[in-house]
Amino acid sequence: MNTDETTRFDPVSPSPSSTWATVLLWFAGLCKAFGGRVVLNFLSGAIHRGEVILLHGDNGVGKTTLIDILTGNLLPDRGQLRLLANGSDETFSFPRHWWNTLISADHFTPERVAQEGVGRTWQEIRLFGTQDIEANIAVAKQLQHGESPVWAILRPGAVRRQDRQNRVDAGNALAAIGLAGREHSSADMVSLGQSKKVAIMRAVRAGAKVLFLDEPLSGLDSDGIADVISLLTKLVREHKIALVIVEHDANIPRILDLVSTVWTLNDGSLTVQTPEAVREEMREVEPTGYLRGISVASQPQTMNLPHNGVLFQTQSETSGGQVPPLEVRDLVVHRGRRLVIGQRDPDGRLHGMSFCLHRGQRATLLAPNGWGKTTLLECLAGLIPASCGSILLNGEEVQDLPPWERARQGLCLAQARDNSFPQLLVREAFRLVGRKDYPDSVRHLMGRRISQLSGGEAQIVSLLCALNDAPAVVLLDEPHLALDHGAQTELNCILDALPGAVLIAEPKVLAIPQDQSEQS
């Protein structure tokens, strides 16, 4: 535990029976279902002044859905939402009645909710790319005369004066986050960390009293993370803004110091905990799912990868001499400008990732969320090009082949998300991939449309489609996602029966070491 008290945030913790005077946003009975899948199940909660809430849960559990609802971007099926952040008291009940749509002022829209003092930042940041960062901040100010064309034409002098002052204020805001002098840099040219800070300041400048932050620390290095956290601390201390932060497990330890309450979203329901309780939970590192079988059975080979990744492999039964089904040499992958797989050493040279999978081997890539597991698997399958390095499938270089060629040569990828054909019926999907036999558990699903299946059922169907022939190499991205225990056992049986090489990517829950907080 960090004993430096001055850096530890002391929250103004409201008592359980806090009055309405401190509540900024209140919601009750929120329900949301997509197709057959219930994502939010009668959620209730409140955000009080001065709180810093951490919203966490597994991937795909519905954190972004909840944020979308609370910021007006999504209509829930049922429930109530009450906004008191801006001094006024607005209540929205769902489902909306037809007479609500008649009164335009009563629409449940993002701008309406934003005008009530709720702001957000986005996972993909969403700055206005063709403008410079000063304009990005300046546009956020409310009540600008110049935004009415009548004023702009008839009273250009007054508009110019106000806009000049606005831009000076924007410049000051930029200076406060360390971007003085870069006001006229185009928004798509600033670095990732800087653009995240600009996005946060933009939402603050629009008058947000409650700020939802969707993965503010993802993709940043430790300096960037420290930067953003100090900005958030300042927002809480000086501007008294309440924060709701969604973050990956990898970055949670760093913000736990700042956080006053933790909301855990699991299986459609919300539980409230204190940061200390979450800290305790995250102390243990336990291999999960498939890996448990491996590490118990035999002594796995371990390869430590940068940024807290680990590659476990079972001992290969066959000795060398046979061509390995999959061999990766010095693989470097970029996403846009960001280096995801690979490392740059101090003299600037790029080192890629290398490993080898033999026939019948099982391997698990354990890495925290945001490490780049999906990027690596997509590159191996051909959906993303490799920046350099080579991928050899049965001894042949495939890094220049399109995905379908690699699939025909025996490389199979089962994606974690977005891995189905929602409009097809289950039997049509099986017919498409040529699967003739299927386990009894899916027999009753054959005539249903995939979009109508629950998350677990859809996952099983798409895994069955993927594992159709006996591919030489099988890559699975978080296959246990959304599966219950029975389905997981079934999946493990299927995987055990595969003759080829299997690589599974799974999320790793980071331990909080006893002495220091994480340094990567």
Added chain:
Amino acid sequence: MSGVRRRVQSRCPGVRAPSPNSYRSGICNDGFVLFQPPHALFQQHFSRRGCHPPCISVVSARPYAIFQFLPSAPGRDTLSCDSLHRGPGRPGHAGCAPDADWVDMQGLQAILDGVIAGMPVALLALAFTIVYMPARVFFVALGGIYVAVPYITKAVADQTGWWALAVPAGLLCGSFIAALCELLNHRLLALRGASPGAHLVSSLGIYMVLVQAVALIWGNDTQVLRQGLDHVFPMGPLSLATSQVISMAVSCTTFILFWIWLRATTTGPKMRAMADNPRELAIRGFNIHRLRLLAFAFAGLLASGAALLTARDVGFDPNCGLPALLLAVVASIIGGRGSFAGPIVGGLILALARSATAWFLAAQWTEAATFALLVGILYVRPNGLFAARGRLEATA
């Protein structure tokens, strides 16, 4: 327009002068049938030729022709009354039945004509959807193919004299041009990650080039694929022209074959899978580039078929492509762009609606009706009549 009507009245004193902008026909006491299509070209046609005693120029052997999307004037032969086969069951006489009977039978005839006129529209709508559904490309160049194919067919027929060679040549050319569009234009844009707007604008550019090339080579006049008037088959109170029979036969056969092909092969699920999730389809081992090319080529084939059917019926000119394509787009939106049955049914519904509007109101309202239907569908069921309801979300 008023000039033509005066001439008509002076030569055929008993005519019940039709309203100037309707498709209704007037019946002369001496048995001639007068057609009053509203388009400006038709008006010019009449005023240029005037009225030849004792016959009036007949522009079609059918009393109804839903020509709103084809502004050209087909076969311009004049006829003597003897060879006119129109009317309630009496060949040689253009119908001297009392007005009431004539009006009733015209209603049924209008419905039949509407349904049959909708078949090429449905073909073209299917062609458009076959590209839009998997590839999300607004294939405007189909309009250019629609224009070019009849000209190519006619040129081949004029050179070789064999329709059996010319028609397949035309169809293959249309398919080939569509495949070229994909290979040289849309695939390159897709690999570059261009937005749908870029595909649309480049497709529009290709359309413009194709149409103007046709106009440069063959001129702007309307042409016809058949010589003389169509033979007409009386069927009880109704009658069908040869072109209509061919239209119906070819279209229905095409739809049935297409349906069989969808069921028997995995093409249908493949196309829908590509529309849903092309990345997943790619990693399942399907060559999505080849699928796209197949979709484009097939769309070119269908569009060529629709073009030839209509060309045989009412003729063709370089400007007939875009209106036909727009009708097809509206039809595919009404029916739903997410399925293959949608555009077919949408085409028929649209043609029925248009002929009903022309019958009950006046022909000038058919465009308004078409687009009113489009606007209504976009607001109420934006995914079309045959699509699953989209998810309710507050934002775009």
Added chain:
Amino acid sequence: MNYWFHLAIYFTIFATVAISLNIVTGYCGLFTLAHAAYFAIGSYTFAIASANWGWSFLPAAGLGVVVAVILSLALSVPSWRFRGDNFLLMSLAVQAMLAGIFQNWWSTGSTPGSWTNLTNGASGMSVRASEVFGLSLREPGHLLLLGIGILLVCAFITRVLLSSPFGRLLVCMRDDELALRGLGKNVRLARVQALAIASGIVALAGALYAAYARFVDPQVASLDQSILMLAVVLIGGTGNFRGPLVGAVCLIAIEEGIRFLPFIEAGAGTTARVIGGGDVVASLRIMAYGLLLVLLMHFRPQGIAGRYRTA
């Protein structure tokens, strides 16, 4: 001398049209096929006002602007709900309906411009020679002065607007509408205002055209005209101030340049077999636009002189 006058007048008309369409396409990021219809509203209103009530240019054109601004709601209200393809179809519907009104609001026997025969249908309406500030517009010189005046005023207004916070709002809306709504901005109102301004300006250009050509007919509102306007703006460039002007210059250059191509003057002889008797210049011109559009989409989607890639 007259030839250059006509060229210059044509340029001012088309430059004004391009500037107005740039507001919709370059700054709001919407493809519209209804722009020619609003152009024709300006022309027809001017013709009717000047024929019926004898108004001089400015009041008649002003009425055209007002009518176009009110009718722009037919386009801006659907834009709240539709984007991309669907908005394009909506604009097509608006164009078809307005073109239908121009084509069909007529009856025989009434004078053009009266209530029963507002537009004289396909025959078109001839326009009385008008005047502005006492100068008769029969003279090409006066017409050119008026055209230059209108172009300068519209360009000035557009420039002021687009460099004001309103312009910043529009480009941010185009870049990421959802993020802008998350900041509490009323994007629906902004879009209504932008479309109204664009429609008003193009109606003014339409009135100028009516005064110049002294004849309006429904062809002015046709889909082909809308496509041509869109092609000009896309070729010239969108999203900045000089793109539309470059587009208008390109338009004139292509039109007049093709006229002077050597093989056009050859007449009979080598080209006789190729040319089918149609208007070769018009065909070649449109072909040139088509080719340019395809090439630009591949190599320079922001247009020749533009800044923003609409496509």
